[in-house]
Every structure is written in structure tokens, then in C-alpha cells.
Amino acid sequence: MTADGRRGPRFPLGLPHCADGATIVLRLMRPSGIRPSAIGSLCVALAFLLAPAAPAQDEPPPAPLPVFEFHSGFWLNLHHTLYRQARLQRANPGAGAGIANLTAGEQRVWAAAVGFYGRNYAGKDLTVSLEMILIKNQLGDFETCEDLAGLKKKTCDAGLPARLTEALDSAAPVYRAHLWPEHDRSNRRWIAAVAPLVRRNGLDLAHRLAEIYQTNWPKERIRVDVSSFASATGAYTTLDPMRVTVSGADPRNQGPEALEVLFHEASHGIADGVQDAIFRECRQRDKPIPRDLWHALLFYTTGEVIRPLASPTGTSAGYVPYAVREGLYKRGWENYLRVLTQYWQPYLDGRVEFGDAVAHMVSAL
Ligand SMILES: [Zn+2]
Numbered sequence: 001m002t003a004d005g006r007r008g009p010r011f012p013l014g015l016p017h018c019a020d021g022a023t024i025v026l027r028l029m030r031p032s033g034i035r036p037s038a039i040g041s042l043c044v045a046l047a048f049l050l051a052p053a054a055p056a057q058d059e060p061p062p063a064p065l066p067v068f069e070f071h072s073g074f075w076l077n078l079h080h081t082l083y084r085q086a087r088l089q090r091a092n093p094g095a096g097a098g099i100a101n102l103t104a105g106e107q108r109v110w111a112a113a114v115g116f117y118g119r120n121y122a123g124k125d126l127t128v129s130l131e132m133i134l135i136k137n138q139l140g141d142f143e144t145c146e147d148l149a150g151l152k153k154k155t156c157d158a159g160l161p162a163r164l165t166e167a168l169d170s171a172a173p174v175y176r177a178h179l180w181p182e183h184d185r186s187n188r189r190w191i192a193a194v195a196p197l198v199r200r201n202g203l204d205l206a207h208r209l210a211e212i213y214q215t216n217w218p219k220e221r222i223r224v225d226v227s228s229f230a231s232a233t234g235a236y237t238t239l240d241p242m243r244v245t246v247s248g249a250d251p252r253n254q255g256p257e258a259l260e261v262l263f264h265e266a267s268h269g270i271a272d273g274v275q276d277a278i279f280r281e282c283r284q285r286d287k288p289i290p291r292d293l294w295h296a297l298l299f300y301t302t303g304e305v306i307r308p309l310a311s312p313t314g315t316s317a318g319y320v321p322y323a324v325r326e327g328l329y330k331r332g333w334e335n336y337l338r339v340l341t342q343y344w345q346p347y348l349d350g351r352v353e354f355g356d357a358v359a360h361m362v363s364a365l
Contacts, residue, residue: 059188064221065195065198065199065202065221066198066199066202066203066206066221067198067202067203067205067206067217067221067222067266068198068202068221068222068223068224068244068262068266069221069222069223069224070191070195070224070226071140071143071223071224071225071226072183072184072187072188072191072225072226073139073140073143073225074143074172074175074176074180074184075139075140075142075143075145075148075168075172076136076139076140076143076225076227076245077175077180077183077184077187077227077228078139078168078171078172078175078180079135079136079139079168080126080136080227080228080229080230080245081098081175081179081183081228081229082113082114082117082167082168082171083117083121083122083126083229084098084229085097085098085114085117086114086115086117086118086121086122087122089114089118089122090118090122090123097110097111097114098114099174099178099179100178101178102174102178106173106174106177106178109170109171109173109174110171110174112167112170112171113167113168113170113171116163116164116167117167120163120164126230126231126236126245127231127236127237127238133238135160135164136225136238136243136245137238137241137243138158138159138160139158139168140223140225140243141158142156142158145158147169147172148160148165148168148169149165149166149169179228183227183228183249186228186248186249187226187227187228187248189248190226190246190248190249190253190254190258191226191248193254193255193258194258194259194262197256197258197259198259198262201259201309205259205263205305205306205309206263206266208305209263209266209267209270209301209302209305210270212301212305212347212348213267213270213271213273213274214273214354215270215272215273216270217270218242218269218270222242222243222244222266222269223241223242223243223244224243224244224245224246224262224265225243225244225245225246226245226246226247226248227245227246227247227248228247228248228249229247229249230245230246230247230250231245234246234247234250234252234253234261235247235250235253235261235264235265236265237265237266237268237269239268239269242266242268242269244262244265244266246258246261246262246265252322252325252326256306256309256310256319257310257322257325259306259309259310260302260303260306260310260321260322261322263302263305263306264298264299264302264322267298267301267302268298271294271297271298274294274297274298274358275294277354277355277358278290278293278294278297278358278361278362281358281359281361281362281363282362285362285363287362287365290336290362290365292333292336293336293361293365296323296328296329296333296336296337296340297336297340297344299321299322299323299328300321300323300336300337300340300344301344301348302321302322303321303322303323303324304321304345304348305348306319306321307319307321335365336365338364339360339361339364339365340361342360342364343357343360343361343364344357344361
């Protein structure tokens with residue numbers, strides 16, 4: 001569901017570029033070998049609010065939501081679609097193009113792009129490969145551009161590797177004609193469905209989770225790229241800058257569960273404190289660090305915090321948290337559920353201190 005890496009370091013692919021419209025953030029280049037935390041104090045993000053972005057397609061611009069900023073971007077969706085198709089073909093070489101009714105010419109162009117992804121990217125993990133993270137972020141930033149080589153607008157030169165630019169630009173007309181209208185509609189449907197939940201509960205949830213993890217919620221709204229495909233888990237988060245990618249088509253992300261997925265993902269960006277506390281307790285006790293305990297804790301916590309909100313009666317009844325529904329605790333996390341229920345829940349209920357709860361969990365494993 002997320003990147004395993006605690007920090008997703010960020011290197012520019014080239015000089016900072018500007019997409020037209022939207023909010024552009026220029027990032028200073030980070031010399032290799034410098035820790036993200038060190039660069040954090042050096043790196044001042046300069047945000048320039050340019051002319052307002054063109055209204056998306058033919059829908060009126062919605063009133064701004066709190067906490068999250070949703071995008072349905074052409075290039076990011078094309079990138080994930082090609083990646084997915086390339087992985088499908090890798091697993092099953094007989095798999096078709098993934099698009100019906102292509103002309104021979106379109107077939108050739110699309111197959112070439114999928115082949116390029118197969119050779120270069122299908123073996124890489126979207127959530128942990130620095131290269132994949134940088135490409136994804138760059139494509140998000142250039143979502144309003146018609147092409148990525150800057151042929152029509154110089155500012156649209158995304159600075160991506162030339163062969164990748166060529167693959168994306170050549171596949172774009174095929175994608176635009178055959179898949180994008182439905183992908184975009186599906187993304188926007190998902191955004192429209194989750195928006196009232198975010199509007200109603202977003203700020204409270206953000207405050208509550210920040211309080212639980214004893215930190216501050218990010219001041220800026222968190223960018224969420226909605227994509228037809230978003231890794232095998234249906235959603236993932238990359239850090240520095242924190243961005244969430246979520247599949248609007250994934251059956252796991254529908255209904256009130258969409259809200260849980262969003263806040264689980266966002267929690268990845270604010271849960272360093274709990275990871276550090278777990279590591280510290282383990283070191284003090286000379287115990288191995290329980291693999292993914294912090295991640296199980298994130299799932300548990302988001303589930304418990306969302307539960308009363310997601311239930312129509314306003315109680316904890318009737319809503320099954322993601323980790324329970326998807327059987328995560330049955331896949332090696334049984335002990336984690338036990339210690340979370342026994343020692344973490346009292347902290348969520350305000351009955352014990354953060355440090356004591358973590359110490360108890362670690363000593364009980
Ligand atoms: Zn996660």
C-alpha cells in the first residue's frame with residue numbers, strides 16, 4: 001500500500017521546469033550523499049502561484065477541499081497504464097495490448113511504448129525506485145502539457161530522458177483516443193465521491209492523527225494523484241515531497257474506505273516519531289526490530305480513527321477497517337494485532353502515554 005522506504009530522497013532530473021497553470025514548486029538540487037534531513041533545512045521550496053489552472057475538462061472548478069489536493073493527470077495516468085501493461089506482458093507474454101479496436105498503426109505505436117516500459121521500467125518498483133518516483137512526480141507536475149518534449153511550449157520540456165519522452169509522446173494520442181476518457185471519468189467520479197467525506201471529516205482527522213503521532217500535519221494540502229492504476233496495492237505514497245497516488249478504479253478504495261486509504265497513505269508522512277520510538281525501544285532491549293510493526297500500527301490507528309466517522313450511526317459498529325477487511329493481520333501480523341489492541345489502543349483512548357504504549361508493545365513481542 002505504500003513505499004517501504006522511510007524517506008524517498010529526491011533528485012532533480014534536470015533543471016527545474018515549469019508546467020503551465022497550477023502551483024509550481026521549484027526544488028533546489030540536492031547533492032548526493034547529503035541526508036534528506038540535512039537538506040530539509042537548506043532547501044527552501046519556492047511556490048509561485050501562477051495564473052489559475054484551466055478548469056479541468058468541462059466541469060466547473062470545485063471549491064477547494066481541506067487537507068488534500070486531488071489531480072487526475074493525463075501523463076501520470078499514461079505512465080502507470082504503460083507500466084501496468086508492461087508488467088502484465090512480462091508475466092504473460094501472450095497478453096494483448098490492453099486496448100480494444102486499435103488500428104494497425106496505433107497497435108504498433110502502443111506496442112512499442114509498452115515494450116520500452118517492459119525493457120526499462122517493468123522490473124522496477126513504483127513505490128521504492130527513486131527513478132520511478134522522480135518520473136511520476138515530474139509527470140504530475142507537467143499534467144497540463146500537451147507534449148513532454150516542449151514542442152508546442154518551451155516550458156513543457158519536462159527534462160525526462162529522451163527515449164522516455166519519445167515513448168510517452170508517441171503513445172499519448174493512442175491513450176487519449178482510447179483509454180484516457182474513461183480513466184479520467186473514473187478518476188473524477190472517485191474524487192467526487194470522496195470529496196464530501198474529506199470536506200466533512202478531513203481537518204478533524206488530520207488533527208487527530210497528528211496528535212496521535214505527536215507531530216504536526218503538513219501545512220500545505222497533500223497532493224493526491226488519482227490514477228487508473230497505482231501499484232499492486234492500489235495506493236502508494238512517496239515522500240520529499242509527500243505525494244499520494246491512489247487508484248480510483250481499485251475495488252479496495254471505494255466508499256468510506258476511500259477516506260481510510262487517503263489517511264493511511266498520508267500517515268506515512270507523519271509517522272516517523274512512532275518508527276523512531278519502536279527502534280529506540282528495540283535497541284534498549286537488544287531485540288530485533290519487529291518487521292513492519294510500525295506499518296501495522298499505521299493501519300490499525302487509521303482504521304480505529306476512521307471507524308466512528310465511517311459508520312452511519314456514528315459508533316464504531318458497522319465499519320471494517322482496511323487491514324481487517326483485506327486480511328493483513330492474518331498474513332504474519334497476528335501478534336501485531338494482539339499487542340496493538342492490548343497496548344496501543346489504551347494510548348488511543350487517552351489512558352496511557354505514547355512512550356509507555358510503545359515500550360509495552362515492544363516488550364510483549
Ligand atoms: Zn501503508
